[in-house]
Amino acid sequence: MVLNLVKTSLFLLLISSLLGCKANEVEVSISTKDIEKAILGENISVGFDATLGLMAENDEEMRRTMQRIAAVTENYLTLEEFELTTGDFGLNIDVEGEIPLIYVEDISEIKNIREPWALIIMKNEKKGTLSSFPYSLKFSETNSFNAYSGELNEINIMLSPDKRQPIKFKIKNNSEVSLTLFSGGVEVNGEHFAIYETVVKKRISLTMQDGVYDNTAPLIYFRLD
Numbered sequence: 001m002v003l004n005l006v007k008t009s010l011f012l013l014l015i016s017s018l019l020g021c022k023a024n025e026v027e028v029s030i031s032t033k034d035i036e037k038a039i040l041g042e043n044i045s046v047g048f049d050a051t052l053g054l055m056a057e058n059d060e061e062m063r064r065t066m067q068r069i070a071a072v073t074e075n076y077l078t079l080e081e082f083e084l085t086t087g088d089f090g091l092n093i094d095v096e097g098e099i100p101l102i103y104v105e106d107i108s109e110i111k112n113i114r115e116p117w118a119l120i121i122m123k124n125e126k127k128g129t130l131s132s133f134p135y136s137l138k139f140s141e142t143n144s145f146n147a148y149s150g151e152l153n154e155i156n157i158m159l160s161p162d163k164r165q166p167i168k169f170k171i172k173n174n175s176e177v178s179l180t181l182f183s184g185g186v187e188v189n190g191e192h193f194a195i196y197e198t199v200v201k202k203r204i205s206l207t208m209q210d211g212v213y214d215n216t217a218p219l220i221y222f223r224l225d
Contacts, residue, residue, distance in 0.1 A: 023050040025209070027168045028099060028119065028139070032175040032224065038103045038121055039135070045098035046119065050165075062091075065155065072151045076114055076144060110140075116148040116161070117141050124221055133182055133221035139167055140217040166209030167218050173200045178225040185212055 028048045038044045066084055073079065080097040103121040104110060110118060117140065124136045141163045152159040173179045179200040186196045187207040198204065208218040 023165055025168055025207070026050040026165050027170055029170045029172070030101065030119070030137075031172045032177055032179050034101055035121065035137075035222075036175060036177070036224065038101045041103065044101040046101050047096070048099050049094070049096045051092060051094050068155050069152065069159070072148075072155065075151070076116055076148050111143040113142045114144055115142060116145040126221075130182070130221055133180070133223050135222055135224075137169075137220045137222060138217050139165075164214055164217070166213070167207070169206045169208075169218075169220065170203070171200055171206070172203040180223050180225070181206070182221040183208075183219065 026048060027050065028046055030046050034044050034046055063084075066082075070079065070082060077097070079095075081095065083094045085092045085094070100113065100115055100118040101121070102110070102113070102118055105123070107120070107122065110120065120138045120140055122136050122138070124130060124133050126133075145161065145163065149161045152161060171179070171181070180197070181200060181204070182195075182197045183206065184193075184195050185208060186193050187209075188196060188198075188204065196206075206220065
């Protein structure tokens with residue numbers, strides 16, 4: 001049984017965070033053209049999708065709770081797809097939408113963003129080896145997060161959004177540039193790396209989850225040549 005709660009246009013960062021737990025994985029899709037446009041100051045959003053397994057029954061009470069969550073979320077985000085289905089061991093919640101990709105000179109600039117989360121590009125001011133990478137890309141909460149969390153708590157005190165989620169960056173090079181990435185604590189094609197550097201000729205997927213990422217925002221350093 002499928003419940004289509006809302007279909008408008010874009011973004012819900014993940015019903016798992018709304019229920020105070022984590023998704024199996026959040027996938028975000030980014031291209032070099034997206035990155036270039038964001039650095040130039042354009043308003044860019046990129047696609048994401050996520051699935052959460054939830055030990056609960058698809059009953060009337062759950063449906064009412066989902067509807068209230070969706071109504072609050074629309075004040076901060078726009079939803080593309082939010083489906084609640086019955087799985088083998090409870091419920092599956094599938095979410096698709098878009099998330100802002102923004103470039104800021106200073107992290108305080110995100111205070112005017114209505115979305116509770118964003119992909120944030122900044123100039124890299126690190127020294128040493130990292131100095132060869134002019135930019136960093138981070139998946140992080142914004143100043144709107146606490147207000148969003150507060151409204152969800154009014155629905156149910158147990159509805160505490162989780163700032164940190166397991167994330168997969170799906171990055172595509174679709175422009176006439178050389179994209180070089182550097183990160184740590186990352187999984188690529190099933191292999192785990194403490195430190196990872198690569199040139200992306202076509203596309204790559206980087207997964208960051210568990211461990212340090214339970215408390216720290218995922219971060220990638222990069223350069224475009």
